[in-house]
Amino acid sequence: MDGPKSPVEELLELLKDPFRQPLTDGAIWSALGTSVGITAVTALIFSLVRPYNTVIYAPKLKHADEKHAPPPIGKGIFAWVMPLWRTTEKDLVAHADKVAQQKWSLRFTPANVWGQPLWALVVIGYLFNIVICSFLWWNYRQVLRLRRIYFESEEYQRSLSARTLMLNDIPKNMASDEGVARIIDSAVPQSSFSRTVIARNVKLIPSLIEQHDHTVRKLEKVLAKYLKDPLNLPPARPRCYPSKKDPSYSTYPKGQKIDAIDYLTQRIRELEIEIKEVRNSLDKRNTLSYGFASYDDISEAHAIAYTLRKKKPLGATVVLAPKPNDIIWDNMPLTPSTRSWRRLTINFWILLLTFLWIVPNAFIAIFVANLSNLGLVWKDFQTQLSTNTTFWTIVQGVASPAVTSLTYLILPIIFRRLSIRAGDRTKTGRDRHVVGKLYAFFVFNNLIVFSLFNTVWSFVVTVIKSTSGGTDVGNAILNSKFFDTLFISLCSVSAFWVTWLLQRNLGAAIDLAQLWPLIYSFFMRKFSSPTPREMIELTAPPTFDYPSYYNYFLFYSTVALCFGGLQPLVLPAAALYFSIDVWLKKYLLLYIFVTKNESGGVFWRVVYNRFVFGTILANLVIFLAVFQRGDGQHLQAFSTVPLPFIMIIFKIYCSRVFDAKIRFYSTQSINRNTDTSALKDPLRSSNLAARFGHPALYRNLITPMVHAKAQNILASIYKGRLSDGRTADSGDTLSTSGYSDAYAWF
Incomplete structure (x- = not known):
């Protein structure tokens, strides 16, 4: 009979199968109870504190103009509820059915199901795709409708950027006001004359x-x-x-x-x-490689941008101009080679960070996700675990998802700072890239590696043992039962994601509480001597961090999609989080946060593409389940093969039908003959230079x-x-x- 294993042996066994010790009964109960309970208590405290701290909890009531002001809100304890209720939103789900303990929850998975019953999972896979495609298509139409309303708004129609083109990578011999006009004329000779301006070197x-x-x-x-x-x-x-x-x-x-x-x-x-x-001594001949061309008609500017979207007239790129406050001016003069090198360098560092995080993430997956595993290698802790079962059950349900979430709070800051150096020309473009990089990092490390590490480790250990015993590598791989181990692992870890999704409600409540701004503002006003400028900045509405929030929503949606077919409890957990978070975020957007750089809805494609990717991942999980547990001829598995291709075809269809209409006000070809006197009007060219020149040239000190x-x-x-x-x-x-x-x- 084998003796007790050493901590090192236990660690190696846990790396092979960290979920062989089931989560303690009640972990999901504690996660649900604490998340809902703390959220309710936080909301109550918020209701009591809010009327006396409107600077923190409703700064937009003070700073927004009449046109953009949110609905008025009273001083009553629950006066904030009715304005949210009346903002054209339907009542959201505020309660979910109580979920089961881990042993019962495992019975919801197809881990112990074989053969014909798995046709139901195939049907679920197709229903998922149909429902997702329907909602994405409906939302694509809504985004298009909102985008057209945005185009027709008085603010956009009066915007200079709406009728202006931005030219980048202009050759040195064309870097002049006249050269900008000649570049456009070379590609669209029938266009009307435009007011043009080339960028100047602002030096120090x-x-x-x-x-x-x-x-x-x-x-x-x-x-x-x-x-x-x-x-x-x-x-x-x-x-x-x-x-x-x-x-x-x-x-x-x-x-x-x-x-x-x-x-x-x-x-x-x-x-x-x-x-x-220095301003007066600038040489107008010392120009840079970008400039702007503005037209009297919005339709003409957009049509030219549409015509030149895949062309490079005389080596320059022509796009619609962003708003001046959206431009990252320091990155504008960068050459294509410098921009490419920076992007390559930043992507390398992000890739390195992604892979370096595998090791700590694996230990989080083994020990934080299941405290019983920690007891196997730490005997003193095992004694505490056995003695105080109830306490550690609560800790299991609360601490493990919380640690996983807190670990990634700093990542958006790191990724944004890295992206700043990557050469993006606009702040909204940089934020879109931050969303993409954050999502890729989270999905790879916090979903794939976290969920599959034990399977890969077990596979490697099994192959090494088999080859050491004389078996060739090919047979060792075939005998390792990799996909069966992978399937069982996904079923086992699904209970953790239920607790994680439930725990996310706590994060939503913390957002509503605005604890850090409340504490910081209190200490600044009571124990410091803030300047008037600092007081203005202190009471101004903060900026909504769209990249971080978009990533969170996309990530938990991907988790729900991937595990929804294996663990039905994931779906009500995600629905509970979504219903509560949408309700609370509505308050934040109405009364607290402002949008610093309006993107006009161009974030939609970033969100849409990653939602399609998450659906394809879910299709692969369903394929794995029916392949391992279906009939021996794999007919069920083959019937799910079209699912990923359906999503790809659907993406191509939506892109061709909607994207051009969303991006451009008009795509019609231009055939105009306009009076050329506008080109010679120096005052109009000066206004273009003042608004699209480097802020350092015109900013008041x-x-x-x-x-x-x-x-x-x-x-x-x-x-x-x-x-x-x-x-x-x-x-x-x-x-x-x-x-x-x-x-x-x-």
């Missing part, structure tokens, strides 16, 4: 403006403390060390502090003079802000510029207030 201006903004903010902090009580100023003025970035740093006494207000005022004045001189109670004595303390920079002698003949995208040529 962005860096100087950044230094200027930093210095102004630093002075604001000094003034906020010094002028905290304007009627009783401190006897000593604030002092600071000179900045090492200051060119005149060596002229100041080394290691000694100087008057902070005088020094920062002087530094701001020097930077403003330097910025003005900020001035120090102080609290209203100290406004009267500011001029006696600060001797620098207090105007907004739009005076006639500012030196910026093309300066504009902000970067309005309105179509207003006079």
Whole structure:
């Protein structure tokens, strides 16, 4: 009789089969109870706190204009419920049937079913595809309808970007205002004349403006403390060390502090003079490889972009221009080779991170997903596990999905920062790439590796043992029963995904609570001296993180699709999460978050393509199930082969029917003869240059802000510029207030 195994032997056995120790009874119960209970308690606390913290829980009521303001919301405890109820949404599912313990839940899977009964799973596979295709098709039509409404809106019709084309990778010999026009004329000679502008090299201006903004903010902090009580100023003025970035740093006494207000005022004045001189000295002949061409008619601009979507006239690419505030200006001058090299480098680092994460993710799959496995290699913990069964049952249902979720909170930040360096020209384009990379990482590591690691490990161990005993590699692979082990593993791990989906409700409740902004705002206001600018930023509506949320929705949808055919309990768990989360996210979008860069619905294709991919993965899981448990002739498996191809054909169909109409306002060919005097109008060309030029050329330099109670004595303390920079002698003949995208040529 074999003796007890050592911890190393137990670890090797667990790597081979981590789910041989079933989840403790009640793990799913505890996940359901804690997720729903904590969500309810959080919602109640939110209802009590919300009326007294509208800065955190309804900033859009203060900052949104009349046109975009959300429905008014009262001060009552539950006053936030009725506005959500009345925003054209139907009542959502708020309760799900209680789910079973793990042993009972395993009976829902086809792990112990063979032969003819699995025809029902084949039917389920086709029903899944039919239902998914129907909803995707219906939503594609709705997106098209919303997109056309967006095109016809007054805001879009008056937008300059709506009638403007962006040309990239312009050859050096064509890098001029006239060259931009010739590039378009070479491909679409029948088009009307356009107002064109080529980009100019702004040199060090962005860096100087950044230094200027930093210095102004630093002075604001000094003034906020010094002028905290304007009627009783401190006897000593604030002092600071000179900045090492200051060119005149060596002229100041080394290691000694100087008057902070005088020094920062002087530094701001020097930077403003330097910025003005560099702006005035820019050589208009020092151009870059991108430019813009604007037309009087939106239909013409879109039709030209549609005609040139797959062409490169004279080596340049022609696309619809994004809104100016959506452009990543630092990436615009990058050459195609530089852009490709950056993209390759960033993809390499993401790929490396993806594979490096396999090892910690495997240990999470073995020990975090099932605490009983940890007890096998840690005898002291096994004693605790046996002694306090109820407590560790609760921990099993709560901790394991929570740890899995918390592990990935930092990933969106990492991926976004990597994508910034990849060379994307627009912020919305960068966000779409972040969604794609996050989804690929999550599906590979958090779904495929997490669910299949033990199968692969068991396969490798079995093949090694067989070959060591004299069996050839081919027979060892055939005798390993890889697909049968894979199928059983998926059935076993399905219970974990039920608990994970239930646990996600806690994340939705935490989003509603806005704990970090609430705590940060409280400490900033009570224990700090925030400047007026910081107070404005503190109370402004935060930006909605679309890439992260899109990825979460896509990932849990993929989990539900892949395991829905094996474990029916996954579907009500996903439905519960979705119904609650949609309800809570509606509040966030109505009253808290704003959209920083409006994409106009172009995220839809990213979401749609990944949903199709998730459905194809689900089709492969169903094929595996009926292949392993179906009749001996595999007729059921062969009947599921068309499913992935149905989704591919459906994707191609939707792309050809809807995409052009969604992307372009008009696709009709152009045949116009327009008066050429517009081309010679310098004022109109100047407006195009002001709105689609680099912000560093036209941006007004900020001035120090102080609290209203100290406004009267500011001029006696600060001797620098207090105007907004739009005076006639500012030196910026093309300066504009902000970067309005309105179509207003006079």
